[in-house]
Amino acid sequence: MSNYQVLARKYRPQAFRDVLGQEAIVTTLKNAIKFQRLAHAYLFCGSRGTGKTTLARVFAKALNCQAPTDEGEPCNTCSSCREIASGNSMDVLEIDGASHRGIDDIRQINETVGYAASSGKYKIYIIDEVHMLTKEAFNALLKTLEEPPPKVLFLFATTEPHKVLPTILSRCQRFNLNRIPLEKIINKLKRIATDQNIDSDDDALHLLAQRADGGLRDAESLFDQIIAFHEGRITVTTVADVLGVMPKETLFALDQAGKEGKLAMAFEIVHQIFSQGKDFIHFVESLTDHFRTLLLIKLSGPNAPFLTLSESDKPRYEASSKLYTQEQCVTILDFLIEAQSQIRFQSSPRIALEAILMRIMRTHQRLPIEFLVRRLNELEQAIQGTPPQPAPTPHQPSPQPAPNIHVQPTLEKNTSQAQQSSIPSVAPAPKVIVTPTPALGSITEDPTPTPRELGIRNKPKESTPLPPQSQPPPSPTAQVLQNDMFAPIPPPLTTETPPSAPRANKQHRYDTILQFAAIELEGTIQKKQINPR
Numbered sequence: 001m002s003n004y005q006v007l008a009r010k011y012r013p014q015a016f017r018d019v020l021g022q023e024a025i026v027t028t029l030k031n032a033i034k035f036q037r038l039a040h041a042y043l044f045c046g047s048r049g050t051g052k053t054t055l056a057r058v059f060a061k062a063l064n065c066q067a068p069t070d071e072g073e074p075c076n077t078c079s080s081c082r083e084i085a086s087g088n089s090m091d092v093l094e095i096d097g098a099s100h101r102g103i104d105d106i107r108q109i110n111e112t113v114g115y116a117a118s119s120g121k122y123k124i125y126i127i128d129e130v131h132m133l134t135k136e137a138f139n140a141l142l143k144t145l146e147e148p149p150p151k152v153l154f155l156f157a158t159t160e161p162h163k164v165l166p167t168i169l170s171r172c173q174r175f176n177l178n179r180i181p182l183e184k185i186i187n188k189l190k191r192i193a194t195d196q197n198i199d200s201d202d203d204a205l206h207l208l209a210q211r212a213d214g215g216l217r218d219a220e221s222l223f224d225q226i227i228a229f230h231e232g233r234i235t236v237t238t239v240a241d242v243l244g245v246m247p248k249e250t251l252f253a254l255d256q257a258g259k260e261g262k263l264a265m266a267f268e269i270v271h272q273i274f275s276q277g278k279d280f281i282h283f284v285e286s287l288t289d290h291f292r293t294l295l296l297i298k299l300s301g302p303n304a305p306f307l308t309l310s311e312s313d314k315p316r317y318e319a320s321s322k323l324y325t326q327e328q329c330v331t332i333l334d335f336l337i338e339a340q341s342q343i344r345f346q347s348s349p350r351i352a353l354e355a356i357l358m359r360i361m362r363t364h365q366r367l368p369i370e371f372l373v374r375r376l377n378e379l380e381q382a383i384q385g386t387p388p389q390p391a392p393t394p395h396q397p398s399p400q401p402a403p404n405i406h407v408q409p410t411l412e413k414n415t416s417q418a419q420q421s422s423i424p425s426v427a428p429a430p431k432v433i434v435t436p437t438p439a440l441g442s443i444t445e446d447p448t449p450t451p452r453e454l455g456i457r458n459k460p461k462e463s464t465p466l467p468p469q470s471q472p473p474p475s476p477t478a479q480v481l482q483n484d485m486f487a488p489i490p491p492p493l494t495t496e497t498p499p500s501a502p503r504a505n506k507q508h509r510y511d512t513i514l515q516f517a518a519i520e521l522e523g524t525i526q527k528k529q530i531n532p533r
């Protein structure tokens with residue numbers, strides 16, 4: 001039988017200095033030994049592969065070592081250290097809480113706990129997956145835990161501390177292990193690769209470490225799997241193949257295709273995912289991660305401290321981030337987070353995924369709502385520049401109410417002069433005034449206009465009486481809009497003169513923008529529809 005040892009076991013830390021990413025905990029434990037301030041029980045919590053059991057073993061070794069170093073590290077050469085490392089120690093007993101979870105198992109501990117350690121030092125019980133113990137077992141342990149015989153220590157490890165009884169928790173010193181930082185995992189993998197004479201690309205190790213999500217053991221196990229699968233240099237493609245993930249190039253290509261409007265790319269990518277049997281849920285997750293990275297780059301640049309990009313990835317992400325606006329990134333992220341939770345339940349995930357990709361690609365053609373509001377504001381200014389709208393008097397109600405268009409205060413300043421100069425109700429055809437829109441800084445809340453805000457309230461602005469017969473019928477477009485969503489529709493922008501060319505143009509612009517509003521509110525706008533000219 002081969003004596004091959006998996007990487008996770010072969011490179012398991014044997015001293016405090018080898019434990020990755022848990023510096024504060026290591027310092028606390030070393031000091032506890034140094035100053036002889038030991039608790040009866042310690043609880044190590046953390047997600048899988050972060051080093052809970054490893055830390056407990058190193059701690060046990062350091063406690064019982066016959067010749068610890070000045071830094072409080074176990075020597076790893078004395079008989080105690082060697083016995084603990086090989087799992088043969090009489091004084092350090094490791095119990096798997098998942099398979100020894102009953103009251104009888106705990107009774108055995110209670111019966112042996114009174115015997116002194118053979119080495120004369122500490123008797124240590126390491127219980128892994130302690131949350132698996134039954135309630136009765138926990139209760140049986142309680143008394144021993146509260147007042148254990150001298151020189152008896154319990155070290156517990158668990159991934160789910162919330163399942164441990166509070167009465168147990170309160171008797172333990174608790175340590176929460178961090179997820180191991182990406183950089184540290186990559187460095188450890190590099191050391192292993194060098195040690196094993198394995199050629200590997202940095203990007204490949206980066207992808208591998210990323211997939212392990214802060215768990216060193218996962219990273220090492222995956223590395224084992226890749227070494228077994230592949231001979232020769234380990235590249236990012238190798239890793240992507242073994243992990244069943246799409247390479248990052250696919251995501252960069254998606255960004256580019258979206259910018260160029262090549263929607264067929266969505267079908268191509270989904271075809272690859274399904275024909276190669278890749279995990280589509282994981283693909284959506286990596287897509288979300290991709291857009292998070294793009295947004296972060298837009299917000300803080302490629303060297304932001306919480307971005308963990310490899311040097312070769314940075315320029316590629318930077319280039320991709322330039323294809324989107326900040327707003328677009330936020331919109332896509334929002335959408336992807338929602339899609340992530342829904343795609344699992346789709347009866348045809350393939351079509352759902354195609355739709356997701358096309359929706360992302362079409363973001364380039366979608367109008368941001370801020371743009372729409374700006375266009376509406378422009379139009380409002382144009383209307384403000386015309387003669388004031390006639391309004392019904394109390395005695396003679398108008399068949400159609402006059403519009404009262406809500407304008408931002410900053411806009412009113414711009415247009416007040418135009419208003420004043422156009423007070424006479426019978427005026428020559430006014431000029432359409434479209435001034436550049438002021439910055440949107442004045443919009444502090446959700447800028448999306450409601451239909452009510454877009455239109456059209458009954459409250460009259462001016463009290464000029466209006467002869468009812470002077471109202472020409474609304475344009476066909478306006479009638480369509482009225483039927484569709486906005487009621488009532490404003491009367492045309494003139495009182496007596498028939499619609500002249502500039503006014504017709506203005507009406508047309510108004511209708512067009514209202515149509516944009518209607519379309520955008522349904523979430524299906526095409527950029528080419530915006531500019532009628």
Ligand SMILES: [Zn+2]
Pocket residue numbers: 064065066067068074075076077078079080081082
């Ligand atoms: Zn030793």
